[in-house]
Amino acid sequence: MTTIDDPVRPDITDAPPAEPAPTPRRSGGTWSALRPLVMRLHFYAGVLIAPFLLVAAVSGLLYALSFQAEKVYYAHELEVPVGDTTLPLSRQVDIAREANPNGTVTAVWPGAEPDATTRVLMADPDVPEGTSLAVFVDPYTGEVRGQLPSFGSSGALPLRTWIDGLHADLHLGEFGRNYSELAASWLWVIALGGLLLWLGRRRGNRRALLLPERGPKSRRRTLSWHGSVGLWAVTGLVLLSATGLTWSRYAGENIGTVQDGLGGATPTLSATLDGAAGGSSEHEGHGAGHTPAPTAPGADMGLDKAVAAARAAGIDSPRISVVLPAEGKGYVVKETDTQFPLQLDSVAVNPADGTVLDRLAFADYPLLAKLTRIGIDAHTGVFLGLFNQLALAALALALILLILWGYRMWWLRRPGRPVARGAWRKVPVTLLLPLAAATAVVGWFVPLLGLSLLLFLAVDLTLALVARMKARSSRTA
Structure with missing residues (x-):
């Protein structure tokens, strides 16, 4: 939830009615110490990262709608x-x-x-x-x-490809990918930080937590809409952030390394003709179970028979793609149905006699590989089809509104200040040290998050130094 909020100066005109004091909890002291730090981080991220998120959300909304637009625009070809x-x-x-x-x-x-x-x-x-x-x-x-x-x-096709490029890198190539990775790196931080702030603010009032307030336009009502909509959208926003990072430039490499180390790498199908079946395949036991006869150079039974052989081997989805054989390779027939239940099995077929060189079932994927495939398909709008695309459009629209409401709250409270500097000093050392260590690890794992966080700290320290120098000059004068 991208809040650009300033809790220092209360709005007298929007003063909320007195609420009963929440029941004291054992964790209240911890949250009281952490809240100013979370608020300050949320404020800076909202001011400096929200523009990147807004671009990603608008282009993401267009992308979610491009699937149906593509069907209309290219109806003659399709x-x-x-x-x-x-x-x-x-x-x-x-x-x-x-x-x-x-x-x-x-x-x-x-x-x-x-x-x-x-x-x-x-x-x-x-x-x-x-x-x-x-x-x-x-x-x-x-x-x-x-x-x-x-x-x-x-x-x-060209329409969706152009919008996809706008969303991914603003058509600026590798340099432009930094914008989308920066947005994805911060989206989960901002969303979870906003969730904590909202839960802490509306603790004990379930209706105010879930539903926005009615009444005349005011900063309080804007905050209510911002918090309630953010609460409903937070899970989807965190998932968008996580799946977006999986194929990012820097964080994506680290995620891939960890995934491989945990045994969650996506398995591959072997379509090599020389000894591919039988004992040398990566998926021994999933193939035909015997070594095919030597293949005559250039022997090819044809595309239709290869598809028939794949059908006989269990490829029964109506949605398939057939990769034609290159030199030394067989046909690869893949299921491409991402509707539920998923049909994503694939087989490699010998072009000479139709024997199965290798078979890869989606059910045999490691769990992490399955989750990665489903997550990426969901992020790109191909998982579950139209429902997926409508959900993406709703999330993108929610994020746009959250950002605009955040800026509106900031504008209504001008010239207010964010939480006073030095909020970290209020955090107990026993909590501050583990928090700093976790932040360092996450900053290394998600580099653009870590670098931008260091930039926030540098800006904050610079502003503090300038304010101190001005105060000193005033006292001297």
Whole structure:
């Protein structure tokens, strides 16, 4: 909850009615010592980090809505009238090659719904690096419905790709990624800090905790909306922060190292032809259980038979992608259905005889790998489909409102000051030392959080020094 709050000077016009004193608790002394420190950190983070969060929230809202916008904007390429019979996949691939002879087919995405086109992905020198050219083929008539750049495992088309780039790095490349990592690094800190402040403020009053107050516009009512909406959104905001950090530049590397060390690395499928099946596969026991016969150079039974072999091996989802074999490799057929229950198994198929080289079931993933995959899919809006996208849009809108309400409270209380400096001195040493150690560890693990926190401290010390010099000059004068 991004609060830009100043608790020093009370608003007489907004003075709240007297409330019964809360029942004393054993932890009250600890919270009384910590509250000024949490408030000061929350204030600085709100002032200095909220602009980054606002950009991330606005662009994230646009991204969440881009899935449905993409279906409307590219309806001609994505949808076709339903026919009676479909052409073989291999024939559809040949049609795509004829439409773009300069491209090299790398993968095929058969349409999952009856009215969906087949997406043939090509490596093409005319599309941006890291992007494939998608040729959309009518599976019933063979008509080429269009050609568009396609990005990522979700197949984002140009509209969604542009919005995704805006959200990730403001189209500034590697340098721009620092903005989104900074926002993700602080979002969980601000959200949890705001939660503590709100729970401490409304302790014992459950209705005021969960529901905003009514009445005339005032700073008190704004704070009520800010706190209540933040309480409902805090879990989602923390999850957004955590999943966003998993593929960030600096913190993401540290998270990957820890995940690998805990045995939670995502397993990989082996599609190598030379001894891939049997004893040498990473997933021994999941394959066909025997070594295939030697493969003749260039032997290929064809795309349709490879898909049929994968279906026989248990790939039964209607949503699949087929990666065509490179030299020394087999076909890779992957399930891509992220609706519940998840269907994300994959197999590698020998192109010569259809034997299974390796099989990787999502159920066999380590728990951390499963959670990482689901978390990233949820953050990118592909987990559970439309429900996921609406939830992302609601969280983004909530974050936008929280930031605006925070700035409004700051404006209504001007020229108030944040909590007085030196709040850390009120924290008992027995609590301060573990807190400082934990902060140092988190700051090292999430580098942009640690560096910006040091910057906050430098700004705070500078302001304190300037204020002291002014006071000394005034006394001298």
